[in-house]
Amino acid sequence: MKGCEAIGEAAIRANCTLFFGYPITPQNEIPEYMSRRLPEVGGTFVQAESEVAASNMLYGAAGAGERVFTSSSSPGISLMQEAVSYMAGSQLPVVIVNIMRAGPGLGGILPSQADYFQATKGGGHGDYRLLVLAPSSVQEAADLVQDAFDLADYYRNPVVILADGLIGQMMEPVEFKEDRQPCKPLPVKDWATTGWKGDGRPRAIVNSLFLDPTLLEHHNEALTAKYDVMARDEVRSAEYFTDEDYDLLVVAYGSVARVCLSAIRQLRTEGKRVALVRPISLYPFPSEVVDRAAKKAGRVLVVELSTGQMIEDVRLAVGKEMPVAFHGRTGGNLVTPDEAREKILAQLAQKEASK
Amino acid sequence: MRDSNAFNYPQGLNEVVTHYCPGCTHGIIHRMIAEVLDELGVRERTVGVSPVGCAVLAYNYFSTDYQEASHGRAPAVATGIKRARPDLMVYTYQGDGDLASIGMAEIIHAANRGEKITVVFVNNAIYGMTGGQMAPTTMPGQVTSTSPRGRDIAGAGHPIRMVELISTLRTPAFVARGTVVRPLQAIQTKQLLREAFTHQMEGRCFSMVEILSTCPTNWGMPPAEALTWLEKNMMPYYPLGVFKSPEEGIDRAPAPLCAL
Numbered sequence: 001m002k003g004c005e006a007i008g009e010a011a012i013r014a015n016c017t018l019f020f021g022y023p024i025t026p027q028n029e030i031p032e033y034m035s036r037r038l039p040e041v042g043g044t045f046v047q048a049e050s051e052v053a054a055s056n057m058l059y060g061a062a063g064a065g066e067r068v069f070t071s072s073s074s075p076g077i078s079l080m081q082e083a084v085s086y087m088a089g090s091q092l093p094v095v096i097v098n099i100m101r102a103g104p105g106l107g108g109i110l111p112s113q114a115d116y117f118q119a120t121k122g123g124g125h126g127d128y129r130l131l132v133l134a135p136s137s138v139q140e141a142a143d144l145v146q147d148a149f150d151l152a153d154y155y156r157n158p159v160v161i162l163a164d165g166l167i168g169q170m171m172e173p174v175e176f177k178e179d180r181q182p183c184k185p186l187p188v189k190d191w192a193t194t195g196w197k198g199d200g201r202p203r204a205i206v207n208s209l210f211l212d213p214t215l216l217e218h219h220n221e222a223l224t225a226k227y228d229v230m231a232r233d234e235v236r237s238a239e240y241f242t243d244e245d246y247d248l249l250v251v252a253y254g255s256v257a258r259v260c261l262s263a264i265r266q267l268r269t270e271g272k273r274v275a276l277v278r279p280i281s282l283y284p285f286p287s288e289v290v291d292r293a294a295k296k297a298g299r300v301l302v303v304e305l306s307t308g309q310m311i312e313d314v315r316l317a318v319g320k321e322m323p324v325a326f327h328g329r330t331g332g333n334l335v336t337p338d339e340a341r342e343k344i345l346a347q348l349a350q351k352e353a354s355k
Numbered sequence: 356m357r358d359s360n361a362f363n364y365p366q367g368l369n370e371v372v373t374h375y376c377p378g379c380t381h382g383i384i385h386r387m388i389a390e391v392l393d394e395l396g397v398r399e400r401t402v403g404v405s406p407v408g409c410a411v412l413a414y415n416y417f418s419t420d421y422q423e424a425s426h427g428r429a430p431a432v433a434t435g436i437k438r439a440r441p442d443l444m445v446y447t448y449q450g451d452g453d454l455a456s457i458g459m460a461e462i463i464h465a466a467n468r469g470e471k472i473t474v475v476f477v478n479n480a481i482y483g484m485t486g487g488q489m490a491p492t493t494m495p496g497q498v499t500s501t502s503p504r505g506r507d508i509a510g511a512g513h514p515i516r517m518v519e520l521i522s523t524l525r526t527p528a529f530v531a532r533g534t535v536v537r538p539l540q541a542i543q544t545k546q547l548l549r550e551a552f553t554h555q556m557e558g559r560c561f562s563m564v565e566i567l568s569t570c571p572t573n574w575g576m577p578p579a580e581a582l583t584w585l586e587k588n589m590m591p592y593y594p595l596g597v598f599k600s601p602e603e604g605i606d607r608a609p610a611p612l613c614a615l
Binding site: 017018020044046048049050052053054056057058059060061062063064065066068082083086090193194195196197198203204205206207208209 | 399400401402404411412414418419420421422423424425428431432433434435436437438439440442443460461463464468
């Protein structure tokens with residue numbers, strides 16, 4: 001399956017019944033797939049007038065208690081940031097897929113990882129956190145999308161799937177497990193606006209307005225307590241060769257991590273000792289894993305399709321004594337295995353020279 | 356209050372004091388909506404969407420489930436609710452800054468998709484909550500805090516007539532304008548609201564009622580004078596009536612083009 005179609009099918013398998021979206025390259029295969037598939041399963045597809053409207057439709061539908069989903073690409077995700085902030089403030093479970101393209105501005109339509117800051121550090125206004133998951137294969141994209149719906153429902157929080165155009169356009173085999181179980185217990189949505197009968201639950205109000213500063217502070221404290229649990233329980237990462245001896249740790253996520261892994265595998269056959277940590281959850285960032293793995297190497301190389309965003313979280317994780325080098329490409333250019341190899345070899349040489 | 360035979364709260368309203376200024380007509384409009392929801396027997400399956408503006412706290416006043424939208428986005432939020440749960444009655448309550456300025460795209464497209472929602476549009480020709488700035492509906496020459504020399508049509512254009520604009524679309528079922536400045540007009544406007552909600556209840560289509568309203572505080576005049584000002588200045592420009600109704604078959608579809 002193509003990555004975008006696998007993402008769409010994964011949402012259907014996760015019992016998502018509603019999609020609201022707006023066309024933007026390079027993710028149009030997702031809304032197209034949903035417009036075809038949702039009516040087959042009794043769901044609803046709406047092509048909104050803008051990403052602004054689509055994200056607010058998401059807000060309304062999530063507030064009514066249904067599983068909802070949208071996808072877009074970088075400039076469209078920027079337009080959704082207002083609603084994302086409101087959804088975080090109102091604690092609405094939604095899944096948002098960003099098939100990142102190169103920026104800033106209209107930028108280009110080729111793959112990028114330049115929306116890391118936007119996804120993990122806010123994007124919209126106010127104190128809030130999103131769960132951010134980054135797949136590095138089509139299968140993983142399908143798995144993470146299904147998990148994302150469970151996580152969103154469990155935490156009552158937006159979950160972002162941060163992928164690049166490469167994942168969206170790539171074709172790989174995908175397996176959907178028929179007996180898949182939710183990755184989290186799914187709470188009853190007794191807070192949703194389903195019509196108030198005056199008995200049983202209190203009146204449902206989906207809202208993020210607290211004019212009383214004390215009440216707003218209490219609200220923010222409650223959100224923070226929730227984010228703390230997310231940060232503790234939802235860290236995900238993959239490690240490669242970290243249980244062996246190595247002289248350099250590479251940290252990369254998404255499609256770039258696969259490129260780096262190819263280079264590392266080749267280098268290991270040549271006796272070069274290199275390991276890789278691939279963060280899967282970008283928020284919460286797998287700081288402890290990165291720190292532990294970095295200490296073993298004494299030197300880190302971060303590779304991204306940006307001018308350096310995740311590297312800030314790596315630096316926070318490993319502390320300022322640890323040498324952390326960076327290699328990034330932008331504009332839609334990819335890191336090739338040869339390029340990764342060259343940068344890794346250069347770091348190994350520097351380490352050797354500094355002994 | 357419920358013990359009094361003379362004046363009961365409708366079931367659709369909570370018995371709370373509102374934050375609205377003296378002489379403001381939001382209270383009358385709230386009550387009329389609540390009465391209509393009671394009369395149609397749909398209160399228990401109604402979800403309202405409040406705007407950003409003076410009615411931002413409407414969720415405190417109505418005894419139904421409610422969602423608070425960001426500025427201008429109420430029709431998109433209502434779209435999401437209605438598409439998720441078509442059995443619900445969904446309405447938005449929006450002011451003129453919210454609906455006619457920042458929310459122009461959302462209202463036009465919700466109307467044009469024929470979302471089965473009801474829009475209550477309160478037009479008082481000014482931004483109330485933010486302190487009396489010029490709105491797209493502000494009258495030419497009207498003094499506001501951001502048009503201190505009066506609205507200059509050379510730079511700000513003429514006021515937008517939303518009901519007329521929406522009624523040019525082919526899809527919407529019911530588009531009307533009323534006011535609450537005089538008791539008889541308030542009764543007529545309640546009838547318009549009943550009709551709008553009935554169209555939704557019967558699964559017909561998008562319905563919208565604009566209600567001309569006063570803002571004595573930000574207009575800077577006593578309530579009684581504000582009523583007269585509205586009649587004299589707003590009503591000639593914003594005529595009352597039903598602009599589009601499925602029953603009357605009013606449809607502004609263009610004539611077909613000649614075959615080439």
